[in-house]
């Protein structure tokens with residue numbers, strides 16, 4: 001079973017945003033699986049880079065829509081995005097790979113952040 005399971009309650013009612021959230025979840029699941037399967041360092045670094053790049057891409061896409069539609073909550077939403085990017089940037093893949101407890105902490109954090117952000121922030125913004 002994947003670490004994060006997509007469910008219809010996560011839908012924000014916007015196909016583009018939903019598909020980007022699904023892709024993000026897929027990358028997090030791939031990284032989680034890769035670490036558990038002890039994939040090669042190279043493969044894990046690649047997925048980790050993809051996670052960071054796709055997260056930025058998705059946040060930019062959301063912020064662009066908010067800008068275009070003159071959404072009044074752009075600044076606070078952007079701040080939430082930037083906080084996550086800062087945290088993900090600070091993660092050291094090597095320490096996560098070698099430490100089961102830290103790995104679970106990091107992945108639970110990612111899962112909670114993403115699902116809560118989708119349910120409480122994105123849903124209000126894009127539905």
Ligand SMILES: [Fe+2]
Nearest residue numbers: 062117121122
């Ligand atoms: Fe967002």
Ligand SMILES: [Fe+2]
Nearest residue numbers: 021062118122
């Ligand atoms: Fe989002």
